[in-house]
Amino acid sequence: MIRAYSHSVAETLRLAPKELHTTRTQLQATIDYSLYGAIERFVQDKKLHYEANFGEHVTVTILVPPTDVEGIQKELQDMSHGAADCTILDSIEVVLPLDESSNQ
Numbered sequence: 004m005i006r007a008y009s010h011s012v013a014e015t016l017r018l019a020p021k022e023l024h025t026t027r028t029q030l031q032a033t034i035d036y037s038l039y040g041a042i043e044r045f046v047q048d049k050k051l052h053y054e055a056n057f058g059e060h061v062t063v064t065i066l067v068p069p070t071d072v073e074g075i076q077k078e079l080q081d082m083s084h085g086a087a088d089c090t091i092l093d094s095i096e097v098v099l100p101l102d103e104s105s106n107q
Contacts, residue, residue: 021101027052027066029092030076034061038083045082049075052099069094 034042039061046053046065053065067075072091079087 023099023101025097025099026069026094027097028069028072028094030065030067030072031090031092032063032065032079033088034063034083035086036061038086041082042079042087045078066097
């Protein structure tokens, strides 16, 4: 009985959705539309969560681990040849979905 119960619990835990409760710093980059594709690919390749708002320019708010903010900001500046207007906003507590290959 105990083995059956243990197996059932283990299988339930294996199938349950995984979440990461963590702190992320919001890094906001305002860019021209012509840069959006490259910036979006960069953010996706880094497996960062982001939101884009489209107006006169594109404003991309990226959730970055606090220890990576300066490096990500530098990479955005380098990719855009200095054209990205980056602003570091508040750090917030977030719940992020995890997949099996994620190491965020």
